Amino acid sequence: MPSRMIVSRELADFLKLIAHPDRLRMIEELRLGEKDVTGIAAALSLPATRVSQHLAQLRAHRLVDERRAGRNHFYRLSQPHLAAWIVDALQFVDVRNRLAEGDHIDSARALWTAQSRNTSH
Amino acid sequence: MPSRMIVSRELADFLKLIAHPDRLRMIEELRLGEKDVTGIAAALSLPATRVSQHLAQLRAHRLVDERRAGRNHFYRLSQPHLAAWIVDALQFVDVRNRLAEGDHIDSARALWTAQSRNTSH
DNA sequence: TGCAAGCCTGCGAAGATATGCAGATAATGG
DNA sequence: CCATTATCTGCATATCTTCGCAGGCTTGCA
Numbered sequence A, B: 001m002p003s004r005m006i007v008s009r010e011l012a013d014f015l016k017l018i019a020h021p022d023r024l025r026m027i028e029e030l031r032l033g034e035k036d037v038t039g040i041a042a043a044l045s046l047p048a049t050r051v052s053q054h055l056a057q058l059r060a061h062r063l064v065d066e067r068r069a070g071r072n073h074f075y076r077l078s079q080p081h082l083a084a085w086i087v088d089a090l091q092f093v094d095v096r097n098r099l100a101e102g103d104h105i106d107s108a109r110a111l112w113t114a115q116s117r118n119t120s121h
Numbered sequence C: 001t002g003c004a005a006g007c008c009t010g011c012g013a014a015g016a017t018a019t020g021c022a023g024a025t026a027a028t029g030g
Numbered sequence D: 001c002c003a004t005t006a007t008c009t010g011c012a013t014a015t016c017t018t019c020g021c022a023g024g025c026t027t028g029c030a
Helices: A003-018 A021-029 A037-044 A048-058 A081-092 A095-100 A104-113 B003-018 B020-029 B039-044 B046-062 B083-090 B095-100 B104-113
Strands: A066-068 A073-078 B064-069 B073-077
Touching: A003 A021, A003 B003, A003 B083, A003 B104, A021 A037, A021 A048, A021 A081, A021 B003, A037 A048, A037 A073, A048 A066, A048 A073, A048 B095, A073 B039, A081 A104, A081 B003, A081 B083, A095 A104, B003 B020, B020 B039, B020 B046, B020 B073, B020 B083, B039 B046, B039 B073, B046 B073, B083 B104, B095 B104
Parallel strands: none
Antiparallel strands: A066 A073, B064 B073
């Protein structure tokens, strides 16, 4: 049983799970703490249905924990370090784009690295 | 222009690019140095055509560098640190699987972390 | 020059993903 | 109870990915 094949499949599933612009932004949105579905949707200007569907996927893979309070469902990262690990990936994104499109990446790194809450997405 | 949207798209593209079992194994295979297409295919027991197609994708995003010597094309990671960053992701793969399926993940981490060359894939 | 080895690309079928919409469930406040 | 708010799920369509196969290009060598 080639364990490397099994693990590479699991790893690929995990990477596919987070390899979506909305889900990446959602993960970074939860970086500093929990937030409910409507709050996430509003912060990212996405339809709540879509956010809920993405959350279902993250939930299925145990990437987020859910807490219900009244009719609101609050989500948080089950492993907060995930957000930092993702930001680390920015160093690998195509260098051509970085040079061509200016400092989008650096500014996003700054936004996603900042400790304080802000509203610019 | 919300730079966060732009970056999350680029980041998602990058993650999608590596989110494939074959490509993950190829990246780890190149961890310790360059290898030609046939060598990679043999090491991973994959058809050479498939390896070539995967390499074309990695090449298009500048994740690998190519060196031609005679009829052989040797590839290497353009950013060797990428392999280590990927191994770091193992900490995030679903904990249920880790508990249920034994230590596949730990054994793969050991294999992929080892400094010496070996032939067990 | 001709043939084989090593790679690459184009193409099409099969499979996987994304996403809006409609409908369902659950909690809250009259 | 009934309406409303917040969220979830099922479904159909559109879109993207994967992967084998056929064919093409280049280099090495007889």
